[in-house]
Amino acid sequence: MFPFVGPDQTRPLATSITSRLAEVFNQRCEVNRRAATSGCVINTCGWVKGSGYQALVHAASAFEVDAAIVLDQERLYNELKRDLPHFVKTALLPKSGGAVERSKDFRRESRDEKIREYFYGFRGSFYPHAFDVRFSDVRIFKVGAPTIPDSCLPLGMSQEDNQLKLVPVQPGRDLVHHLLSVSTADSPEDNLIETSVAGFIVVTSVDVERQLFTVLSPAPRPLPKSILLIMDIRFMDLK
Template sequence: MTAEASEKSAEEGMSSSGSAGTSGTRFTWRKETELRFEVEAGERVQLELLSGLAEVFGSELNRNKRYTFGPGSKIAVFTWQGCSVSLSGKTEVAYISKDTPMLLYLNTHAALEQMRRQAEKDHERGPRVCNGVGPMMSGKVKTVCRVLLNYAVRLGRRPTLVELDVGQSNVSVPGTMSALCTERPADVEEGFSVQAPLVFHFGSTTPGTNIQTYNKLTSSLAEVFSQRCEVNRKASVGGCIINTCGWVKGSGYQALVHCASAFQVDVVIVLDQERLYNELKRDLPHFVRVVLLPKSGGVVERSKDCRRESRDEKIREYFYGFRGTSFYPHAFDVRFSDVRIYKIGAPSIPDSCLPLGMSQDDTQLKLVPVSPGRDLTHHVLSVSSVDDDAEVGAGQSRGILESPVCGFIVVTAVDTQAQVMTVLSPAPRPLPRHTLLIMDIRFIDLK
C-alpha cells in the first residue's frame, strides 16, 4: 500500500509521501489535495492527524485523536493547507489525489451563503437546495450533502437536512423519510446527531413500490418545514438541503420535479449527468438554478450486498447505538389484541373493478389491516404517533399516513397459540402507542 501511494504521488508530481511507521502508515500531502482510502470487509482502520489541518466531508479533524472507520467505509481526507496523518489497519486501497471537486463544492457553499446573507438583509427565506441528484449508488451524492451542511453549520447557520432516500437514510432507519435541524457539524465517525428528527413511515427501500405515498410524504415534509420556517427565523434563513434517492427516470424523475415544487427549491444540484441537467433546465421554472457538478474520481459504485449491509447496520445502530456499545434494547411480549397493524397500499386491481369514483392512486394510499402471524417475524414495525383512540376509516387513513412515527420495533418471535409476539424495542414496555405500520424490511437480531 505504501509503495502504491508513493508511486501515485510521484506520477501526479505532488510533494506527497507515504511511509510506514510503528503506529501505521504516515501520509503527508500538500494543500488542496486529499487522501482516499477504503476499508476492507471485516476490518477497521484508524486515522490520526499528526500535523496541519484536515477535514472529512467538511468535518474538521482534531490533532492527535484517533478516528476509527468500520468495514466498507470510503473516506476522503481533504486539506486546504497541507497535513500529515497516520493510517493504521488493513485498507483495500489508500492513495493521495489532486483530482478533487472540493473547490467546486466550496464555491457552491459560498454561493448558498451569499443567498443566506441576502435573505437576512431582505427578511426573506434562505436557499432551499435539492442536492445530490445523480446516478443510483453514487457514493458522492451523500458526500455533497454532508459537505454543504457542515460548511453552513460552521458559519453558525441552522440548515435543515431533508432525507428522501428511503434506501440509505442519513437520519433514521431505512424505509423512512425525515427532516433534521442541524446545529453542529457531523461527527467524523458517527455522522449528524439525530436527537429529535421528524420521521415519516414509508415502508420500503424503493420509492417505486408506492410512488403515490412517496410523493404524499414529500409534500407533508415540505409543509411541516415551511411551518417551522414561519416561527423560527434561523431555520428559515438556513434553508434546507434535500438528499434525494437517485432514481431519475420515469416516475422517479416526476417525483424529483414534484419535490422541487413542494419545497419551492431555489437550487438543484446535478452530479455528473448532463442529460438530467438539461431535462431539469427545461422542466423547472426559470428562477430555479440548476447546477451541474462533477463527481469525484474516487467515487465507486456500491454493490447491492454493500447497500443491504449498510441498511442492516443502520437498524442495528438504532437499537444498540454506534458500533453496538451505547444502547441496551428491551425484549418483551405484546398481545395481538393490544395493537393494530397496518400496511400502506392495497394490491393493484383492474380499473374496471374499482368502486365508482376511486382511482389506483387511492389504493396506494389506503391502509390495509394486517393479521399477526408467523410471517411477521423479523419485520421492522413503525410505532405511529397517532392517537390510539382514533378510528381508522376512509377519512382517518391519511391521518395515520401523515402522522410522524415515535419509534421502531422488530418482531423477533410470534406465538400464534398464545396470541402474543415478542418484540425488540429501544424502550421498556409498554409501547408508547399501539398503531403499528409494517415495513417490507426485515432485520435479524444476531446479538
C-alpha cells in the same frame, strides 16, 4: 414514515410524504428565523428515470427550491433545466474522484447496519429491550391494497387511492423479522400515512397459540401507542 425499501414501489405515497414534509418545513420557517434564513438541503436518491424523475420534480416543486445541483448526470441536468421554473438555478458538477455507484448488496448491508445501530447504538452502546405484545393490545396496518383492474375499483376511486389505502394485518408467523413503526396516531382515522412515528420495533418471534409476539424495542414496555404500521424492511437480530 415510508414503509418500503425504495420509492419506486409506491410513488403516490412518496409524493404524499414529500408534500407533507415540505408543509411542515414551511411551518417551521414561519416561526424560526434561523431555519427561514438557512433553508434546507434535499439529498435525493439516485433513481432519476421515469417515476424517479417525476419524484425529483415534485420534491423541487413542493419545497420551492431555488437551486438544483446535479452530479455527473448531464442528461438529468438538461431535463431539469427544461422542466424546472426559470428562477431555479441548475448547476452541473463533476463527481469526486474515486466515487463509485453503490451496489445493491452494499446498500442492503448499510441499511442493516443502520437498523442495528438504532437498537444497539454505536459500537453497542445501547441495550434494547425484548418483551411480549399481545395481539389484542395492538392494531397493525399496511399501506397499499393489492392492485386490481380499474374496472373493479369502487366508483370514484383511482389506482393511486388504492395504493394509499390502509389495510388491516392479522398477526401471524409471517410477521417475524419485520420492522414495525409505532404511530403516534390515536386511531386509523388520524391519517396514519402523514402522522409521525414514536419509534420502531422489530418482531423477533410470534406465538400464534398464545396470541402474542416478541419484539425488540429501544425503550422498555409498554409500547407508547397501539397502532403499528408494518414495513417491507426486515431485520434479523443476530446479537
